Amino acid sequence: MNDRRGKNILICGVGGQGILLASEILSTAFMEAGFDVKQSEVHGMAQRGGSVVAHLRYGDKVYSPLIEPGTADIEVAFEMLESARYLRYLHKNSTVIVNTQKIFPPSVATGIEQYPEDILEKLTAKRLRVIPVNALTIAQHLGETRAVNMVLVGALSLLLPVPEKTFLGVLRNRVPARFLDVNRSAFMAGREAAGALQEVHKRR
């Protein structure tokens, strides 16, 4: 919690998964925690169900809004296949939080290509620290599939030098009142899921 060194966080997934809101919640939390922060995203054509990526950098002073390839400390993949698309941004000590949900790209949906089944293995083979989270199932249990993004923010929050209460405060300010409860539960559930996995990692 006391690590004031900045980090580069790459968030990727599919248009429509709530990546922009997730990265906004995160950058606001960094700001509240006293960091400089830059958050980069792309709008327009890219959002139509295509692959979406957001760059998030925080620290004492941040210049470039773009993460330099090979320097992302954490990747949060909202979809499994997408975790493999941006590997060039990672380094050998990167942590990858992967939502194990699969969303078929058009070529797979129409039977032209197959969905690669060995993605988690590929990541582990590169000796990356992989934290798989079944965010869709967690969100479904909470009765709101659209809360997948907050489950993943919760999982990521455990790795960040920002107190839990700061995140909850940001959620309160940013999420409409009628969705606040489910988003808060999703955040906490994601945090717990990642916590349980971290324990497993430690014991190994």
Add this chain to the structure above:
Amino acid sequence: MKTSASNIKKVLLSGNEAIARAAHEAGVRVASGYPGTPSTEILENLSRYDEIYAEWSPNEKVALEVALGASFAGARALASMKHVGLNVAADPLFTSSYTGVRGGLVIITADDPEMHSSQNEQDNRNYAFAAKVPMLEPSDAAEAKGFTKKAFELSEDFDTPVLVRTTTRVSHVKGLVSLEKPSVPRAAPGIEKMPQKFVMLPANARKRRVVIEERMKRLARFADTFQLNRVEKGDRKIGFITSGISYLYVKEAFPKASVLKLGMVYPFPEKLIRKFARSVRELWIVEELDPFIELHVKAMGIHCRGKDRVPSFGELDPRAVRSAVTGKKGPRLFESGEIPLRPPNLCPGCPHRGIFYAISKLGLFVSGDIGCYTLAALRPLAAMDTCVCMGASIGMALGMEKALGSDALGKVIAVIGDSTFVHSGITGLIDIVYNRGFSTVIILDNRTTGMTGHQPHPATGTTLKGEPTAAIDIEKLCRAVGVNHVYTLNPHDSAAAEKVLRREIERPEPSVIITKSPCALLPEVRKRKDRLLFTVITEKCTGCRTCLKLGCPAIEWVPLDEKTAVRLGLKPKQRGHSRISPVLCDGCNQCAPLCKFGAIVEVNDHER
């Protein structure tokens, strides 16, 4: 940099939000623009300030004319557009350089290196040089606010429109910005007749031409001491001249180097540049796209490095800057290997899909245009054959027709969206009528500007401020310009659309087909509880793949092996069946009529 210590309120804003805030703080009275990534959010945010009149204009030319008029009336005004929008607005831009301003006039041009959402990546710094107006280039959101405010002062101090250039990574990057109070209200606007300044008859224009030269000389001298042009002293072995987003990449890649950061990229601070060049052993110019600064520095007779190594297209990043300068590639990166691509696609329930399915069956040459529907160029629809610029579809279809003669009949059509048609398609349609063409034009009327995120336009009946207003009746408009055959139909019914289309393309006269159905993502459409839901009865599906030709994200192909096929009661040789995702299905009913086997049916008891 901690925020808590200062008493100024810092907030997280994108470059675009910061520009809108700057307009508020600078006392802007009138703002105008046309939506276009990455500029759209500037006007959307500006419209939330009650004291500012903000409008979506039909196109960028009109937007700049509205802002210029407001300036002539003595008010501060802002016009905002994407890079290609400035091409449309270039006509008023070049002559507004002659007239100068009364109230400060700032034009935002948002460039898109890497073409995230654009058809080209032109470098609009060239417009500053060509139109002889100053240009400021911020690096991040905090500067976007500061520079935009400064631009209004420069505009009034030097009697000139001022360009502020952002790029995607300035417009859409969020960073910390200090908010300030709006400045004291400015003198009320009023009419003042100044024909020598405002009426660009040749005799007046020739005089103003001289004024421009003097102005630009004064600005160039001013640039040498202008606070936004800044030297950051560092290691003298290597020095960089840079601006905008590239400055941040240089700082990241070479934190210890000396840097001359140009906040004003035109005109150039020549004394400052010479002094800086002398102070370092090796001089590099780092800029995205064109060698704009580099050419000027070289024209001054100063030796420097730049585009011989720095890429002249696409976006830069710290790694690209470092490897250009050091000549070393940098550490090896992980590779993804071959994984399926995920291109953007038309949404489930998109009304465009139905009409493009009909078009794709006829094998026509489709002269296309700019909007979500350009995605119909991708497989499986593959029903668009050109995309050049806003409104081009119609004129280009006519040009093809004139080149091919009667051979074009039944083979070439133009397709254009409603917002794009109002932007610059109407004149093309007039051309077809006037010059005795027979092209068929399809206007995709989804009641909004879709691609940029649902902005109202003159045919929607709502203004940017959300007020109700007159809506252009597109059908009547087409008839008024002389098209006798105008048909409005429902694009979701592709069989009916195909029938009309077959008839109209053979007609040796101009005709317009308007496909009218709202964008599936419009909030009022999403909220409807009576949307249908469809499913595939697996036992009835023969695996013919017809429904997959729609390219709907909700329809999936499930591969089968012999055993599973038999177990499901299907023929042993059937290699798969279709499935509809209940989460993605929008209930548009485009697919069910396509299935000859009745395998796609409506789900009766479902909740939305």
